[in-house]
Amino acid sequence: MQIATRRGSAEMASALKIPTKFRLQALAKAQSAVFQTPFNPNNLRTGDRYLTKKLKGPLLQTYYPPIRPVNFKQLNQIFVQTAKANGVTGRDLEYWKLPDLREEKRQVPNYDLSSLLCKFGRPSFWLERVAHNRKRGKGPPKKGEGSENFGLRSSLGIYPKRQSSLWMSQAKQLCAL
Structure with a gap:
């Protein structure tokens, strides 16, 4: 058994x-x-799970409408038509037109040096800021105390001293023009 x-x-x-x-x-x-x-x-991890998955790109692409490029003239016409539809007429219609930035760049006024330094008879903001920084002790260094005259580099001639007399004469010639 x-x-x-x-x-x-x-x-x-x-x-x-x-x-x-x-x-x-x-x-x-x-x-x-x-x-x-x-x-x-x-x-081994091969990423096959993600590579075999159906792509979502075409589905998302059909969700959004196609992009149609609009030029400046067409966009301006749309704004003006909207204004007319809202009952805007006359001079008010000019305010609805978009400014052409390319035209504005062409019509930049030429400023002279005096208008940049002085506005309405008072020093400009730049001069006020320089004066304020000097009071705080944060202004530019005095002549001969800058980084050019400091340390080993200037003694080796890596940073030669500025020829101040030549520089001043060139500045005076520019101001005289």
Whole structure:
């Protein structure tokens, strides 16, 4: 009886045989060939899940209307038509027109030096700021105390001293013009 049970259990074991790693790998290889999926026996991260996903670009592209470029004249016409539809007439219609920045760049007035330094008979903001910084001790250094005359670099001649007399004469000539 013991022999029969042994034989029966041996037959049971062969019928319920646990597949080996090699057989499971062969099965996975066959499945990948049949279902056209990539065979990845080492379970490496390949990004296949994201690469096989359907792209959303075409769907998003159809959601938004196509972009039509609008030039300046067309945009100005739209504004004027809107103004006319709202009952704007006469001189008020000119305010609805958009300013052409290209035309404004062409019509920049030429300022002379005196108008930049002095506005309405008082020093400009720039001169006031320089005076305020000098009071705080944050103004430009006095002549001969700048970084050019400081340290080893000036003694080696890397930063030569400015020829102040030549510079002043050139400045006077420019102011005389």
